[in-house]
Amino acid sequence: MEHAVSCTSADIADLANATERLPRRRRKDARPSELTAAALDLFVEKGFAATRLDDIAARAGVSKGTLYLYFDSKETLFKAVIAEGIVPALAAAEQQLADYQGSAAALLRSLLLGWWQQIGSTRMGGVVKLIISESRNFPDVAQYYHDHVIVRGRSLLRSALRRGIDNGEFRKMDVESCIDVIIAPLLMLIIWRYSFCFCGNDIQPDAYIDTHFDLLINGLMPPEART
Amino acid sequence: MEHAVSCTSADIADLANATERLPRRRRKDARPSELTAAALDLFVEKGFAATRLDDIAARAGVSKGTLYLYFDSKETLFKAVIAEGIVPALAAAEQQLADYQGSAAALLRSLLLGWWQQIGSTRMGGVVKLIISESRNFPDVAQYYHDHVIVRGRSLLRSALRRGIDNGEFRKMDVESCIDVIIAPLLMLIIWRYSFCFCGNDIQPDAYIDTHFDLLINGLMPPEART
């Protein structure tokens, strides 16, 4: 696995040094995202309930009380973590489809790879793991995530599938279940990275995505189109 | 307390047969499995840390102290829950492959459907969600699960894929990543059921699995085999 899921202690030390000398005002602005970044790492690693605010504060290099200058409660902090992970995800997703001119297959490939590069493989990927683990304890967060991320992501895939079916690139399929089947390996890739990274199961993301796309595109193509 | 707080690796090795001979405690009646059943439900719903022993006891209809007659600690209970969910899963999986005579495609289909019917759709499916959510906090449990369930499950799929490739039913593929891509939608089906069940995203398991298999088998088939 080529990405470090959790920050090393060296990272932490660097972060502390880098921000130590900044003027007060810049700190004030930068603080919230420093805190949510630290919180995200720990929430993903340990889960919401098992993460102590002390640890978040320590990782962010501040005192426990400082957290409460920016977030009213642990739960508020949690929601800020999710919100901060969702907004860029949405923006990134929207950019993918706008005025795409190529084939449906190429669009599909672009969506899968783009998602992985801009979301899945980044720190934001942890949000997915977090939502999955904590959705039952935070139904409103899950609902928001569902409405704004899942629905939107499915919409992008639906467009690509419809386009391919309409122009004969793809077979006629049950589009809705197709969407879920396409998304699943992407989400599982994240989960594997965050859940079983430490036991021997080394998944190679690139080969994995390649295979996923290969199987998918061959599975979608009408028999007569294949050589 | 006569037991160390954290389980030793020996404890883990015992996971598989833990429910048969609970250490220092007899189990003649059904009590222990009533307790683990209640615990499983709540662990899946709230996560390990957020689940209180009071609630488990209440759901099982016993007093809190009774839990300690059967399990030395909350962590021991957790491991028993996992163990009890894993053993039948393994047994079920093993039965699938033994002396299977049909085509590789039919075997593959049988494995997918059989897993869903005997594991995924049952209460044991929750164990998957649980492992995913808690693996970082219980590396030994995750390792055990990996070694005994994941490795074993992948092994079954590997056999099926190899057989299909060898006999020309399937294209030549990167078998290892193929395995993960095949498993992913199954696991995600569980996660959807346990994480987003309450927001509008109603996944139809049968259609979903059909589509998964349809895409998969068409994607695996060599072009010339398709009509």
Next chain:
Amino acid sequence: MEHAVSCTSADIADLANATERLPRRRRKDARPSELTAAALDLFVEKGFAATRLDDIAARAGVSKGTLYLYFDSKETLFKAVIAEGIVPALAAAEQQLADYQGSAAALLRSLLLGWWQQIGSTRMGGVVKLIISESRNFPDVAQYYHDHVIVRGRSLLRSALRRGIDNGEFRKMDVESCIDVIIAPLLMLIIWRYSFCFCGNDIQPDAYIDTHFDLLINGLMPPEART
């Protein structure tokens, strides 16, 4: 001052010994009032906010967690303290007036002395100090106290005054303000006991009440009745 306002450490030691050996069941029943008694002492001494639950628990001879077996929160405990102090006060007050046959003056004297003996000089007197100090922070408690204790107590005095005015024992007076003027020295007696007891201001309750009644009864009597 002849009454100890706060328990001495000897009292505490005795209490602990006395209850140490009681069977579990008896403890369970007796616990709440042991806890409220300890809480009352400390709330009166330090005020609600400045009293730590640690101290209450220590004084009651239990652990901090035990408080939460009986009261949901510090505020709930506070309200229980008040409630427990109010109920007997009401009962005591009601008994005073029932079918009283003597003169209005004797009734008045009986009310004043009775209140002092059964309420003011007992541990329940602290509740008055507590209500006065904390009413702004607990408006609902204050309202309840007003409606059930103050209104009721004023009602008793109103009856006595009306009777005396009707039968010529007393002058015609503005009964309502008279009531408040009569009550005031009683309440202040408590406040003095709980607020300035430690500086040199030794008020002699008996002499004080005698003087209060003396001034009052002479002030109420019509001129021609005095010799």
Next chain:
Amino acid sequence: MEHAVSCTSADIADLANATERLPRRRRKDARPSELTAAALDLFVEKGFAATRLDDIAARAGVSKGTLYLYFDSKETLFKAVIAEGIVPALAAAEQQLADYQGSAAALLRSLLLGWWQQIGSTRMGGVVKLIISESRNFPDVAQYYHDHVIVRGRSLLRSALRRGIDNGEFRKMDVESCIDVIIAPLLMLIIWRYSFCFCGNDIQPDAYIDTHFDLLINGLMPPEART
């Protein structure tokens, strides 16, 4: 922090002139008294411990740090609040008696009404409530208040009573307890205003004081003096 946490008795001795020369801090403008005024309001309303410096600062329209430019600690601020409420009270009281030429009854009436008009009904009245509520937590403040306000106030009343007894206006009485009985309704008037103001118990101060004086003066007069 260069000051010990608890005030020394020397600090207390300075209470009276504390507002003239705040240690280490100059006071040219009205700022400090704006701060103590805000603090008084909140201390009276919520009590010392339950009042946050944030709230005091907000009410005074300054930042929290500004409080520490004028007062070394919350406790110092508290004592300044008391001191500022006591000094004018003493001055006002002293003026009452000087070279009074009228009857003892008129003097008594003047003392009661004067106190109400200049102390009880003003913002300084809150100090009385405050002392009553907090005296146990600030014994030195209470002692100072006792020595300089209570003793002095009782002294004024003692003079008036003695004069009346000596010249035959009043009966022979136990002067000391008489003093306390006379003061009590005044203090209770304040307490009612600050403690039960919000539940329906509307006390009319003028009628209340009239009745108090009426009862008192008739109670004090010898029988033969009444018509």
Next chain:
DNA sequence: CATGAATGAGGTTTCATTCAT
């Protein structure tokens, strides 16, 4: 002078664990 971000000791509250009954 004035600010307000930052601190950390100390408070309330929770809950896994124990043990007398």
Next chain:
DNA sequence: GATGAATGAAACCTCATTCAT
């Protein structure tokens, strides 16, 4: 075996106090 009252460590959270700006 079973109970549930009791415990106390540890969590979340508050707020008096400091200090760089």
